Amino acid sequence: MTRSIPVWIVALLIVAIVWLMMCAFQVQFTETAIVTRFDKIRDVFSPQEAGLKFKWPWPIERVHRYDTRLRSFDTEFRQLGTEDQKTVVMTAYATWRIEDGEKFLKTIGREDAAAQKIRDLLENRVSTVLRTHPLTHLVNVDPEEMKYADIEREFLEGIRGPARTNYGIEIVSCGIQRLGIPESVTKDVFTRMKEDRQKTIKELRAEGQAKAQEIRVAAEEISNKILARAEAYAKKIVSEGDAMAARYYEKFAEEPELSSFLKLIESLLRILESGQATLVLDAAEIQPFTILHDAATSPRPDSARRSSSPDAATDKLGSLIDEDTLRPRD
Numbered sequence: 001m002t003r004s005i006p007v008w009i010v011a012l013l014i015v016a017i018v019w020l021m022m023c024a025f026q027v028q029f030t031e032t033a034i035v036t037r038f039d040k041i042r043d044v045f046s047p048q049e050a051g052l053k054f055k056w057p058w059p060i061e062r063v064h065r066y067d068t069r070l071r072s073f074d075t076e077f078r079q080l081g082t083e084d085q086k087t088v089v090m091t092a093y094a095t096w097r098i099e100d101g102e103k104f105l106k107t108i109g110r111e112d113a114a115a116q117k118i119r120d121l122l123e124n125r126v127s128t129v130l131r132t133h134p135l136t137h138l139v140n141v142d143p144e145e146m147k148y149a150d151i152e153r154e155f156l157e158g159i160r161g162p163a164r165t166n167y168g169i170e171i172v173s174c175g176i177q178r179l180g181i182p183e184s185v186t187k188d189v190f191t192r193m194k195e196d197r198q199k200t201i202k203e204l205r206a207e208g209q210a211k212a213q214e215i216r217v218a219a220e221e222i223s224n225k226i227l228a229r230a231e232a233y234a235k236k237i238v239s240e241g242d243a244m245a246a247r248y249y250e251k252f253a254e255e256p257e258l259s260s261f262l263k264l265i266e267s268l269l270r271i272l273e274s275g276q277a278t279l280v281l282d283a284a285e286i287q288p289f290t291i292l293h294d295a296a297t298s299p300r301p302d303s304a305r306r307s308s309s310p311d312a313a314t315d316k317l318g319s320l321i322d323e324d325t326l327r328p329r330d
């Protein structure tokens with residue numbers, strides 16, 4: 001009898017382990033667990049109630065586990081029509097998770113079947129929304145004309161309510177995954193884009209011309225003011241110069257020969273200093289070179305006579321011209 005005690009202990013342990021395996025289960029913090037008794041819901045354990053739980057063994061009670069983490073779904077490429085009768089090729093996406101496990105179990109039951117439900121909701125909503133928007137809201141060179149955000153918001157608002165109410169699924173986000181334009185529509189799109197660009201160019205050019213005209217008008221006003229001030233200042237200087245010159249004119253009127261002589265000297269100096277031309281002239285006929293001719297032909301003392309070289313004319317000119325007016329050259 002004593003030898004059979006360990007056998008009973010081992011048997012009890014095996015039974016306990018089997019019972020625990022059939023009656024105990026663990027709820028993860030990333031899942032919702034639903035316990036059903038004869039296919040009727042008895043308990044629902046949310047992720048916040050994660051831990052070790054107990055139930056009656058199958059077939060009395062069963063545990064249905066649903067992952068509550070976020071998942072994504074993409075539709076297939078479909079040709080859809082827009083409000084202006086254009087065709088686009090589009091795929092849409094949706095991110096979702098199981099929010100109400102009890103409702104999900106009653107309406108769908110299996111996670112792999114949820115994708116088909118979301119597909120039907122999303123494809124119907126995308127087709128409905130696109131029929132209310134023209135192609136310019138999807139393809140446009142003007143960012144203000146693009147309505148991507150509005151279109152995606154309409155997608156989400158259209159399927160979030162039915163998915164939560166009917167299936168216990170929360171649609172977190174949805175939008176356009178890929179957008180294509182058929183070849184038959186591409187030419188029209190490019191033509192419209194060019195027209196929009198040309199319109200923008202004309203508007204910018206008109207704005208530039210208007211701005212340039214404003215700048216020209218402002219510059220002309222400033223220029224006229226500057227010219228008016230300069231002319232007034234110039235007239236003032238001329239009047240002051242005329243007043244100062246009038247005093248010298250009185251002296252020149254008293255000595256007209258001196259005035260003529262100084263004018264001749266001034267002209268001669270300018271010609272000699274320019275050095276840009278060589279003239280062969282008759283000094284006896286051309287003013288002011290008559291001075292040189294007179295200096296060369298006038299009689300002088302024998303002791304001071306020299307040959308009729310250019311040096312002789314220069315010496316005579318130096319004797320007639322004041323040193324402060326014209327200095328002899330070496």
